[in-house]
Amino acid sequence: xxxxxxxxxxxxxxxxxxxxxxxxxxxxxxxxxxxxxxxxxxxxxxxxxxxxxxxxxxxxxxxxxxxxxxxxxxxxxxxxxxxxxxxxxxxxxxxxxxxxxxxxxxxxxxxxxxxxxxxxxxxxxxxxxxxxxxxxxxxxxxxxxxxxxxxxxxxxxxxxxxxxxxxxxxxxxxxxxxxxxxxxxxxxxxxxxxxxxxxxxxxxxxxxxxxxxxxxxxxxxxxxxxxxxxxxxxxxxxxxxxxxxxxxxxxxxxxxxxxxxxx
Numbered sequence: 001x002x003x004x005x006x007x008x009x010x011x012x013x014x015x016x017x018x019x020x021x022x023x024x025x026x027x028x029x030x031x032x033x034x035x036x037x038x039x040x041x042x043x044x045x046x047x048x049x050x051x052x053x054x055x056x057x058x059x060x061x062x063x064x065x066x067x068x069x070x071x072x073x074x075x076x077x078x079x080x081x082x083x084x085x086x087x088x089x090x091x092x093x094x095x096x097x098x099x100x101x102x103x104x105x106x107x108x109x110x111x112x113x114x115x116x117x118x119x120x121x122x123x124x125x126x127x128x129x130x131x132x133x134x135x136x137x138x139x140x141x142x143x144x145x146x147x148x149x150x151x152x153x154x155x156x157x158x159x160x161x162x163x164x165x166x167x168x169x170x171x172x173x174x175x176x177x178x179x180x181x182x183x184x185x186x187x188x189x190x191x192x193x194x195x196x197x198x199x200x201x202x203x204x205x206x207x208x209x210x211x212x213x214x215x216x217x218x219x220x221x222x223x224x225x226x227x228x229x230x231x232x233x234x235x236x237x238x239x240x241x242x243x244x245x246x247x248x249x250x251x252x253x254x255x256x257x258x259x260x261x262x263x
Contacts, residue, residue, distance in 0.1 A: 006019075006020045006021070007019060007020055008020045008217070008231065009230060009231075010217070010230060010231040010232045011230060011231065011232030011233050011235065012197075012200050012204075012231065012232040012235070013204065015204070015208075015209070015210065015211050015212060016200060016204075016212045016214075017055075017059070017211070017212065017213045017214070018214055018215075018216075018217055018231070019052070019055060019213065019214065019215050021051070021215070024048060024051055024052075024215050025215065025216065027044055027047060027048060028044075028048060028193055028194070028215050028216055028251075030044055031044045031045065031048070031193075031251060031254075032194075032249070032250065032251030032252070034252075036257070037257055037260070038257070038258075038260045041254075041257050041258055042103060042258060045103060045104060045107075045162070045193075045254075045258065046103075046107055048193060048215065049104045049107040049108060049160060049191070049193075050107060050111060052160075052191050052193075052213060052215065053107065053108045053111045053112070053158070053160075053191065054111065055213065056158070056189060056191060056213050057086060057111075057112070057115050060156065060187060060189060060211060061086050061087065061090060061092075061115070061156065062086070062087040062090055063084050063085065063086060063087055064084065064085060064086075064087040064088065065082070065083070065084055066082070066083060066084070066085050067080050067081065067082050068080065068081050069081070085115075086115040086116065088116060088117055088120075089120070090116065090120065090154070090155075090156065090186070091116075091120045091121075091122075091152075091154060091155035091156070091186075092112050092115075092116060092120065092121055092122075092155060092156045092157075092158060093121075093122045093123070093124055093152055093155050093156070093157045093158065093185075094108040094109040094112065094121075094122075094123045094124070094158045094160065095123075095124045095125075095126060095157060095158065095159045095160075095173060096123060096124065096125045096126065097126055097128055097159060097160075097161050097169055097170075097173060098125065098126065098127045098128065099127075099255045099258075099259055099261075100161060100162050100163060100253075100254045100255035100258060101159070101160050101161045101162070102258075102259075103258055104160035104161070104162060104191070105123060105160050106123070107160075108158055108160050108191065109121065109123040112158075122149050122150065123149075124146070124147065124148045124149055125146060125147040125148075126143060126145075126146040126148075126173055126176070127143065127144040127145045127146065128143055128144070128169045128172070128173070129144060143172065143176070146176075148181060151181060151182035151183065152177055152181055152182070152183045152184075152185040153182055153183050153184065153185070154184075154185070154186045155185050155186055156185070156186055156187045156189060157174075157177060157185045157187065157188050157189065158189045158191060159173060159174070159188065159189065159190050159191065160191040160192075161190065161191070161192055162192065162193040162194065162254040162255075162258075163192065163193065163194055163247060163250070163251075163254055164190065164192035164194065164195035164196065164199035164200075164203070164212075164214065165196055165198070165199055165241060165245055165246065165247050166198060166199060166202060166241065166245050167198070167199040167200075167201075167202035167203040167206075168202070170190055170199075170203055170210075171202065171203060171206045171207065174188050174206075174207050174210065175206075187209075187211055188207065188209070188210045188211070189210070189211045189212075189213065190203065190210055190211070190212045190213070191213050191214075192212065192213070192214040192215075193214065193215050193216065193254075194214065194215070194216045194217075194218050194247055194250060194251065195212070195214040195216070195217055195218070195240075196217070196218055196219065196239075196240030196241055196247055197217070197219050197222075197231075197232070197235055197238035197239070197240055198238075198239070198240060198241050199240075200212065200235075201235065217231055217240075218240045218247050218248060218249055218250055219231070219238045219239060219240040220240060220248040220249045220250075221239040221240060221241070221242065221248050222234075222237060222238045222239050222240070223237060226238055
């Protein structure tokens with residue numbers, strides 16, 4: 001399908017889409033500033049995810065031709081509007097990966113109602129938390145509860161999560177849908193603001209069919225020669241996570257800031 005949004009060139013494969021937008025890049029940088037807190041951060045995240053879900057829907061959803069009257073049809077009965085739109089029969093599910101993903105999922109869920117009939121749109125909820133060892137190293141993801149409203153057969157399952165760090169939460173969420181929810185889904189689509197090379201390697205290694213959209217790739221702890229190369233050219237040498245699995249340069253914990261809850 002044709003791509004209408006400019007993307008950053010890389011060697012991570014055709015399922016990874018790094019959106020190259022000066023406007024969105026600058027706005028995301030504001031959200032990562034040490035001075036950005038509530039209510040500014042949620043206002044910024046709303047703009048970022050509105051653009052991100054719009055790009056994703058245009059690129060990944062099926063289209064259909066339509067014909068309809070307008071307010072001028074009464075005066076000109078033979079002049080109808082002809083065009084293309086998002087195909088109405090398809091289904092979409094936005095997954096709230098609490099807590100950083102709660103507001104992004106709400107934004108995506110609302111947006112999808114502009115593209116599809118309400119009966120074809122759903123929001124699911126999964127509460128997930130990082131699991132760490134005694135050295136504060138992330139060892140996995142733990143699900144504390146979930147509310148999933150039905151099957152995902154032939155649906156585009158969208159998983160908005162601002163920070164794609166290790167990929168553990170995303171991997172476990174998709175595992176759950178594949179293993180426990182009636183399907184198969186048409187597509188699994190991860191929507192991230194910032195991702196790391198480690199995230200891409202882990203997620204695509206576990207679920208190679210996943211489609212990934214992101215606004216920024218952070219690999220700030222890579223050697224300078226790697227930073228000067230095309231992303232993914234020396235994938236095994238790229239590093240975007242520190243020893244505590246936080247993204248560098250990153251933006252800190254978006255979940256804490258977005259919820260104004262620093263625990």
